[in-house]
Amino acid sequence: GGVCIAQSLKIPREPRPGEFDKIIRRLLETPNARAIIMFANEDDIRRVLDAAKRSNQTGHFLWVGSDSWGSKISPVIQQERVAEGAITILPKRATVEAFDRYFRSRSLSNNRRNVWFAEFWEENFGCKLGMHGKRPGSLKKCTGLEKVGRDSSYEQEGKVQFVMDAVYAMAHALHRMHRDYCFGYPGLCPRMSNINGKELLGYIRSVNFNGSASTPVVFNQNGDAPGRYDIFQYQITNKSTAEYKVIGQWANKLHLNVDAMRWRTGNPTLPASVCSVPCQMGERKKIVKGVPCCWHCERCEGYHFQVSEFSCELCPYEQRPDRNRTGCIPIPIIKLEWHSAWAAVPVFVAVLGILATSFVVVTFVRYNDTPIVRACGREMSYVLLTGIFLCYAITFLMIATPCLAVCSFRRVFLGLGMCFSYAALLTKTNRIHRIFEQGKKSVAAPRFISPASQLVITFSLISVQLLGVFVWFAGDPPHTVVDYGEQRTSDPEKARGVLKCDISDLSLICSLGYSILLMVTCTVYAIKTRGVPETFNEAKPIGFTMYTTCIIWLAFIPIFFGTAQSAERMYIQTTTLTISLSLSASVSLGMLYMPKVYVIILHPEQNVPKRKRSFKAIVTAATMSGKLVQTGSDRPNGEVKTELCESMETNSEYFTHVDRI
Structure with a gap:
């Protein structure tokens, strides 16, 4: 438990050049898995260490060797730094003194049955046995009197104990089988002459005796003997001396002296070896197929948060992941603030x-009975000024914090100011147009040109707007909404919910659509009455007002709808709408009323009664003006002026005092 294999590589039986360098590169594909367990012979162990040294990976790998490495010096010669910290094992062994006595007593004369003993003798004593010796070269001749342990170094091989116990285990198994199968029959009985391996294996696994080192020899159900191992670590001391030190043992359970372990020139810190480091908060594990301890860490992106170690889920629409992406938090709600530059500019213009x-x-009320105020139509002027005032005032409702009352007033007054203004202007231009069209046919005045009639027509037009608003109220009661999609950016940290009234772009256009229709119709009448003499009416100022207003709203449409996908949509559209309303009102105020106020305040001498003309005189003048335009290109200027003057004198008998046009 707790051990996982990130990679399993095989060392070829006959490795080609560069094979061990390739193995090191493969091991580095999982750089965090530093512990390398090697089941290899000492030559291959040495070549693996040498390849790690060539790859400049000294100190990176943590080597764990089997008993084939053990405490041998040959694998680590001249590679001490690479092998530093290596953990190796050796079967726990004891010296069999009886074997030492026996082996030291062996000589060429008493051990002729071992065909390899002569070769061992030459190798051990560095001599040559006559002409037929196995060792080449001019070595001294063996005398045969050499003695093992006296004339050469001797140390009992560590596996002698296990070889002896293995032989005794086979002997005990055969003895018990003979006892069971032969029932005291001397020698090999017929029943044992044809036994199979499985039967013999069963007897071998069932043996139980004390071995040569006085340790019990038994086998488990898998045929394994109890493991008894000494655990070594290859350490380099402060004196740069490398040696194997016993750091623990295994006998049914692990006994490890962690304090005695050393890593990288005396560092006692236990190094880590994992295939993959733990994922950070907000990251999920994507397991590598077939390797349960290896994974890739994938961050929960966008509006996803970490649900478990292996999965991410999407936050609810009105929420976003927290900073650690381990849960969801509500998205902050914003609105257009009064101190914002997007609000400050429209408010300043509106004020x-x-x-x-x-x-x-105030000026018109104070000079209510003066000729200029009376001549421009007092009743219609006050209606128009009311509409202009509402166009400015709607700015404050558009910026105010949305609530039920604010949303209700927005619906009512959003298009009402424009409706007041353009209904009054349309009534005026229509009246002028009808007067001069009627004058071409008859001297009788057209119907519905009195101030009372004009007010009725104007408020009838306004009532259509109010009726539409009431239908809107009934079909879709006003309420506030939080729009989380308007500023739902790719970065959840910047996501915001926008608190606003439930007025869609389509509803906005429908609310303003009727006023725009009045504006367009008024513009058409302004074009039709552009030829009327400016001394008789306000047709030309109204025309200039409508042309400028149309340009303003033509510029408004692409700006308003072109920013529908912008993150600043709320600010841009609100500012654009309020500025457009204020500019429209300013154009009407500036072109229609500021010249009159200028005369009233600064030139009162011009604000005096003049001779009024009858309807017939006005029509005659308009007709003659038309003739002037038509014949101006055919006759000398003097003739035209003379004809116009004569006509005016001829019709002077029709001049009477009338209140106003």
């Missing part, structure tokens, strides 16, 4: 407009 409108209204 100036309201002050200017109030000044005009």
Whole structure:
């Protein structure tokens, strides 16, 4: 438990050049898995260490060797730094003194049955046995009197104990089988002459005796003997001396002296070896197929948060992941603030407009009975000024914090100011157009040109707007909404919910659509009455007003709808709408009323009664003006002027005092 294999590589039986360098490169594909367990012979172990040294990986790998490495010096010669910290094992062994006595007593004369003993003798004593010796070269001749352990170094091989116990295990198994199968029959009985390996294996696994080192020899159900091992670590001391030190043992369980372990020139810190480091908060594990301890860490992107170690889920629409992406938090809600530059500019313009409108209204009220105020139509002027005031005032409702009351007032007054303004202007231009069209046919005045009739027509047009608003109220009651999609950016940290009234772009266009229709119709009438003499009416100022207003709203449409996908949509659209309304009101106020206020305040001498003309005189003048335009290109200027003057004198008998046009 707790051990996982990140990679399993095989060392070829006959490795080609560069094979061990390739193995090191493969091991580095999982750089965090540093512990390398090697089951290899000492030559291959040495070549693996040498390849790691060539790859400049000294100190990176943590080597764990089997008993084939053990405490041998040959694999680590001249590679001490690479092998530093290596953990190796050796079967726990004891010296069999009886074997030492026996082996030291062996000589060429008493051990002729071992065909390899002569070769061992030459190798051990460095001599040559006559002409037929196995060792080449001019070595001294063996005398045969050499003695093992006296004339050469001797140390009992570590596996002698296990070889002896293995032989005794086979002997005990055969003895028990003979006892069971032969029942005291001397020698090999017929029953044992044809036994199979499985039967013999069963007897071998069932043996139980004390071995040569007085340790019990038994086998488990898998045929394994109890493991008893000494655990070594290859350490380099402060004196740069490398040696194997016993750091623990295994006998049914692990006994390890962690304090005695050393890593990288005396560092006692236990190094880590994992295939994959733990994922950080907000990351999920993607397991590598077939390797349960190896994974890739994938961050929960976008609006996803970490649900478990292996999965991410999407936050609810009105929420976003927290900073660690381990849960969801509500998305902050914003609105257009009064201190924002997007609000400050429209409010400043609206305040100036309201002050200017109030000044005009006060001036008109104070000079209500003067000729200029009476001549421009007092009743219609006050209606138009009311519409201009509402166009400025709607700015404050558009910026105010959305609530039920604010949303209700927005619906009512959003298009009402424009409706007041353009209904009054349309009534005026229509009246002028009808007067001069009627004058071409008859001297009788057309119907519905009195002030009362004009007010009825104007408020009838306004009532259509109010009726539409009431239908809107009934079909879709006003309420506030939080729009989380408007500023739902790719970065959840920047996501915001926008608190606003439930007025869609389509509803906005429908609310303003009727006023725009009035504006377009008024513009058409302004074009039709452009030829009327400016001394008789306000047709030309109204025409200039409508042309400029149309340009303003033509510019408004692409700006308003072109920013529908912008993250700043709320700010841009609100500012654009309020500025457009204020500019429309400013154009009407500036072109229609500021010249009159200028005369009333600064040139009162011009604000005096003049001779009024009858309807017939007005029509005659308009007709002659038309003739002037038509014949101006055919006759000398003097003739035209003379004809016009004569006509005016001829019709002077029709001049009477009338209140106004």
